[in-house]
Amino acid sequence: xxxxxxxxxxxxxxxxxxxxxxxxxxxxxxxxxxxxxxxxxxxxxxxxxxxxxxxxxxxxxxxxxxxxxxxxxxxxxxxxxxxxxxxxxxxxxxxxxxxxxxxxxxxxxxxxxxxxxxxxxxxxxxxxxxxxxxxxxxxxxxxxxxxxxxxxxxxxxxxxxxxxxxxxxxxxxxxxxxxxxxxxxxxxxxxxxxxxxxxxxxxxxxxxxxxxxxxxxxxxxxxxxxxxxxxxxxxxxxxxxxxxxxxxxxxxxxxxxxxxxxxxxxxxxxxxxxxxxxxxxxxxxxxxxxxxxxxxxxxxxxxxxxxxxxxxxxxxxxxxxxxxxxxxxxxxxxxxxxxxxxxxxxxxxxxxxxxxxxxxxxxxxxxxxxx
Amino acid sequence: xxxxxxxxxxxxxxxxxxxxxxxxxxxxxxxxxxxxxxxxxxxxxxxxxxxxxxxxxxxxxxxxxxxxxxxxxxxxxxxxxxxxxxxxxxxxxxxxxxxxxxxxxxxxxxxxxxxxxxxxxxxxxxxxxxxxxxxxxxxxxxxxxxxxxxxxxxxxxxxxxxxxxxxxxxxxxxxxxxxxxxxxxxxxxxxxxxxxxxxxxxxxxxxxxxxxxxxxxxxxxxxxxxxxxxxxxxxxxxxxxxxxxxxxxxxxxxxxxxxxxxxxxxxxxxxxxxxxxxxxxxxxxxxxxxxxxxx
Numbered sequence: 001x002x003x004x005x006x007x008x009x010x011x012x013x014x015x016x017x018x019x020x021x022x023x024x025x026x027x028x029x030x031x032x033x034x035x036x037x038x039x040x041x042x043x044x045x046x047x048x049x050x051x052x053x054x055x056x057x058x059x060x061x062x063x064x065x066x067x068x069x070x071x072x073x074x075x076x077x078x079x080x081x082x083x084x085x086x087x088x089x090x091x092x093x094x095x096x097x098x099x100x101x102x103x104x105x106x107x108x109x110x111x112x113x114x115x116x117x118x119x120x121x122x123x124x125x126x127x128x129x130x131x132x133x134x135x136x137x138x139x140x141x142x143x144x145x146x147x148x149x150x151x152x153x154x155x156x157x158x159x160x161x162x163x164x165x166x167x168x169x170x171x172x173x174x175x176x177x178x179x180x181x182x183x184x185x186x187x188x189x190x191x192x193x194x195x196x197x198x199x200x201x202x203x204x205x206x207x208x209x210x211x212x213x214x215x216x217x218x219x220x221x222x223x224x225x226x227x228x229x230x231x232x233x234x235x236x237x238x239x240x241x242x243x244x245x246x247x248x249x250x251x252x253x254x255x256x257x258x259x260x261x262x263x264x265x266x267x268x269x270x271x272x273x274x275x276x277x278x279x280x281x282x283x284x285x286x287x288x289x290x291x292x293x294x295x296x297x298x299x300x301x302x303x304x305x306x307x308x309x310x311x312x313x314x315x316x317x318x319x320x321x322x323x324x325x326x327x328x329x330x331x332x333x334x335x336x337x338x339x340x341x342x343x344x345x346x347x348x349x350x351x352x353x354x355x356x357x358x359x360x361x362x363x364x365x366x367x368x369x370x371x
Numbered sequence: 372x373x374x375x376x377x378x379x380x381x382x383x384x385x386x387x388x389x390x391x392x393x394x395x396x397x398x399x400x401x402x403x404x405x406x407x408x409x410x411x412x413x414x415x416x417x418x419x420x421x422x423x424x425x426x427x428x429x430x431x432x433x434x435x436x437x438x439x440x441x442x443x444x445x446x447x448x449x450x451x452x453x454x455x456x457x458x459x460x461x462x463x464x465x466x467x468x469x470x471x472x473x474x475x476x477x478x479x480x481x482x483x484x485x486x487x488x489x490x491x492x493x494x495x496x497x498x499x500x501x502x503x504x505x506x507x508x509x510x511x512x513x514x515x516x517x518x519x520x521x522x523x524x525x526x527x528x529x530x531x532x533x534x535x536x537x538x539x540x541x542x543x544x545x546x547x548x549x550x551x552x553x554x555x556x557x558x559x560x561x562x563x564x565x566x567x568x569x570x571x572x573x574x575x576x577x578x579x580x581x582x583x584x585x586x587x588x589x590x591x592x593x594x595x596x597x598x599x600x601x602x603x604x605x606x607x608x609x610x611x612x613x614x615x616x617x618x619x620x621x622x623x624x625x626x627x628x629x630x631x632x633x634x635x636x637x638x639x640x641x642x643x644x645x646x647x648x649x650x651x652x653x654x655x656x657x658x659x660x661x662x663x664x665x666x
Contacts, residue, residue, distance in 0.1 A: 034489035035591075042490060166638035193630070194638035198595050200585035203383040204630035205637050211376055224491050224587050231586070235503055236379070237510035255493045256587050 024064040025319050027309060028084035030095030030105060030116075031302075035072025036197055037222055039250040040097035040298050044119055047299030048094060050287045051306040058313045066090055074104035081105040085112045091319050092117070092312075094305040097298065098222075098247075099123030099170040106133045115325045117309055119301035120269060122246065123169045127347035132321075134328055134347040136304045136336065138371075140170070143245060143267050144177025146353055146369055147218065150265065151178075152185050155241055157215035159190040163205055163229060165221050166194045174220035174245050182218075190214040195225070202229050203236065210238040217242045223250040226264075227257035234260040241265065249297045254361055264358045270297040270338045271354050271365035277335040279307065284337070297338075304336040375508035380631040381624070386515040386584070388623025389522035393577035394600030395607065395615035396529060397570030403546040403610040404566050407468050411452060411475040412574060413597015417590060418479060419445040419575035420494065420582040421487065427495045434497040442575040449571025450564045458560070476597075483590035494586040518580050525576060526616050529569065533612055538565050546610055606648055608661025617659060622648075 029048055032041035045067060052065055066088040070077035077096055084090045085108065093109060093116045096102040102121035109116045110132050118126060118135040122143060127133045151157045160182055165171040179189055191212035193205035206229065209217060217233065217240050219226055226248045233242070244266040253261055272284055272295045283303055284295040311334055312327035313319060331343040341349045355366040394416060401409045419441045426437030456475050460468045503512045533539040541562045544552045553559050581596060582588060599622060607618025625644045630637040651659070 034484055038489035039491075042488075191634060193634050196638065196641065200581075200587070200592075200595070201383070201387055201626070204380060204627045204640075205634065207376060207379060207383075207631060208634035208637075211373075224589075228585055228587060235510070235512045237503075237505065252491055252587075256491060258493070 022061045024062040025058055025313070026064050026066055026088055026090045027306070028081075028088060028090035028093040028095070029065055029067045030070060030077065030081055030084060030093050031067065032072040032077075032097055032101065033067070033069040035070075036224065037072045037098050039223060039252050040120065041069070041072070043250070043296050043298035044095075044097050044302035046291055047119075047287070047295075047302040048306050050290050050299070051283065051303035053290065054283060054286055055307065055310055058310050059317070059319065061319075063310070070096055070101050070105070072098070072101070074101055077101035077105040078108060081108045081116075085109065085114050090114065091321050092309045092324055094119065094302060094309065096121060097302075098168070099126055099173075100168055102126050102133070102135075103169060106130055109133065113325070114321050115309070115312075115328055117305040117328070119305045120246065120298060121170075123173050124348075125169065125173075130347065132325055134308075134343065134349075136308055136338070136341055136349055136351070137246075137269055137301060138351040138353055139348055140174045141177050142353065142371070144174055144179075144220075145181045146355075147174075147178050147220075147243060147245065147267050148181035148185055148187070150267070150355060151182060151216055151218065151243055152187060155216050155243065155265070157187065157241075159188045159212075159214040159216075160243075161191040161193070161209035161212055161214035161217045161240065162189055163193045163195070163202070163209065163217065163219050163221070165197055165225060167197045168222070170245075170247065171221050175218070178218055178220065197222075197225075199225070200228060202232050206233045206236060206238055209233075209240075210236065214240055216240050219243070220245040220247070222247045223253045224256065227253050227255075227261060230257045230260040230264065246297070249356065249363060251296070254358060254363075261358050262361075265366075266356055268297055268354045268356045269351075270300045271356050271363065272296075272300075273365040274339075274354055274368050275337070276339060277337065279335050280337040280339075295337075300337045304338050304341065307336055308334060308341060373508070375506070376631075379509050379511065380627055382511050382515055384624035384627035385620065386518045386623070387627060388620035389518050390577050390581050390584070390619070391596065391600050391603045391623050392616040392619025393522055393525065393573050393580075394596055395603040395619045396526075396612055397574045398601055398604040399607070399609055399612060399615040400533075400542070400566050400570045402604070404542055404563055405457065405468075406465060407457065408472060408601065409452075409457075409570075410469075410472040410597070410601075411479060412570065413593040413595075413600065414476050414479040415445055415449060415571050415574040415593070416578035416581060416596055417483060417588075417593035418448060419578035420588050420592065421483065422575075423579050423582070424492060424494055424588055434495075438579055441579065442572050445575035445578070446568040446572040449567035449574075453563060453567045476594075480590050480594070487590065489590065491587040491589040494582040494588055496583050496586065500583055514580075514583055518584065521576065521580065522616075525573060526613075529573065529612055532569065538562060542566055602645070602648055606651060606658055608658030611658070611660045611662075614658055614660030621659075 068080040099121040102118045115132045122140045124139050164175040191209045242264045246268045287295045316323040316327040334341045353369045422441035426432045500514045603618035603622045604615045607614030629643045
């Protein structure tokens with residue numbers, strides 16, 4: 001009888017337990033789960049989920065993730081961030097993956113004083129003049145400079161043909177930075193062509209690049225277009241090496257591009273072969289176990305956004321967004337998955353850059369460039 | 372621009388124009404019989420591409436079988452759309468049917484998004500269409516020649532059906548006067564169904580060629596070609612099959628040649644192409660081959 005009674009008591013306690021637990025800490029994930037850059041959002045989300053499984057609590061409370069889809073669209077991104085802040089009452093936001101959408105979303109967050117940490121928005125404007133907007137990636141002036149150096153020194157290019165998407169802030173700015181650095185280093189832009197997101201035919205642009213006959217093609221664009229451009233270029237006999245930016249590191253590049261993307265060089269955030277931190281090793285192993293896939297750059301970057309926010313909450317000792325913001329600015333030598341992260345006062349970290357290339361249908365690590 | 376480059380641009384322009392033209396014929400035929408802009412038509416291109424993709428990649432069917440199944444299924448889907456969404460609205464104001472068409476377009480896109488997901492898939496290219504013709508200073512993929520050839524054959528078949536068969540005659544009659552056609556004992560609904568089958572099957576053929584040329588399957592891949600084909604249909608004179616093909620060709624050529632002649636303008640190619648369209652419609656409001664409006 002006593003045993004039954006004690007069992008009942010224990011069960012009652014167990015059932016009552018949730019009411020003792022403190023309210024969870026809501027953290028928003030603002031990601032492009034569908035649309036033209038869906039691959040980034042879906043990779044990012046799987047990274048955040050694994051990071052959450054690795055570190056599910058802060059200040060003794062459970063962290064609750066709130067996902068909203070931006071549909072890869074600027075207007076949707078601005079609406080989605082308002083929903084996270086007003087309805088889900090999040091105290092910090094991870095996202096967006098691309099620059100244009102982060103810029104579109106940042107006004108509402110800045111006004112409501114909710115810190116945002118973008119995994120991979122590299123355009124310098126993202127954090128400019130904003131107190132609450134951060135990122136865990138390098139910025140495009142640096143990426144353009146390294147790309148120009150790579151073009152001159154590694155690929156021995158004297159002339160370059162440019163092709164980029166004029167409807168994306170990322171592509172326009174990165175193309176401009178590359179152009180500036182490449183011409184300063186004595187290179188010449190032989191042809192400059194543009195297109196718009198959603199375009200599928202690039203043959204006239206590529207034909208005009210072909211008639212300018214440059215040593216390389218610089219394509220600071222997203223993965224789908226990069227794959228199609230490589231294919232159409234090779235089909236018309238334009239065989240100059242292609243140099244790209246961090247935007248092409250999605251499995252889709254290789255699936256859609258096939259043989260045509262073989263040998264594509266690109267500046268990037270991460271490659272699993274460069275992991276140097278303890279957290280990185282632990283995370284990569286857990287990621288592979290949970291998802292059955294090798295760790296990719298966008299998952300790793302999104303995970304780092306999560307870890308940086310968790311670290312800030314712990315150091316702030318509070319889930320007050322203003323205090324988290326103060327702690328985020330003070331982030332110093334944080335051992336992230338993708339390397340050491342030290343935040344500067346402007347919200348941009350000092351980050352190493354990776355050079356990768358496509359070889360035998362895989363992304364292969366070439367080297368790391370430290371700032 | 373030298374001669375070889377010009378030939379290459381013309382080839383690419385005609386190829387793109389053929390794809391727009393195939394889609395535009397579907398728009399124009401449905402408009403002819405129903406006076407309805409079937410905005411879901413572009414999405415049939417996407418649906419057919421997925422049918423063919425799953426046939427090859429999941430069920431490992433040989434590609435001709437898979438392509439044939441995709442054409443048949445898409446034709447059937449066209450009829451289903453008409454029976455399910457447009458037929459109940461035959462006697463409603465035209466604007467209701469138009470809004471339904473837009474709704475259907477969203478429905479198809481989002482269904483694909485939910486079922487298949489938003490990340491692009493590659494399309495397995497049959498080896499028959501691979502390779503390229505390589506000349507001095509010129510390289511043309513064989514696929515371009517296939518697209519042009521297949522489109523030409525399909526166009527002739529459609530023109531024969533419309534102008535030389537009884538059902539074609541009924542279609543043309545329907546576009547003049549629905550009530551009189553019914554009084555003459557023609558089963559208008561069957562003719563309309565046939566129109567949808569034919570239009571959708573052409574969209575499917577266009578869809579598969581589109582996917583081989585631009586191998587990135589995603590739920591919204593039909594939106595832009597659909598809009599362009601609609602423009603092509605209006606440009607050629609909506610309701611006129613040959614006009615739709617001509618409109619498609621002109622639009623495709625314009626898009627390619629504008630960028631070819633002035634590469635600096637490449638970001639504005641849609642703006643310029645649509646500017647040309649507005650200019651043509653200002654001078655010929657019924658389109659190039661459209662009938663003159665009665666005074």
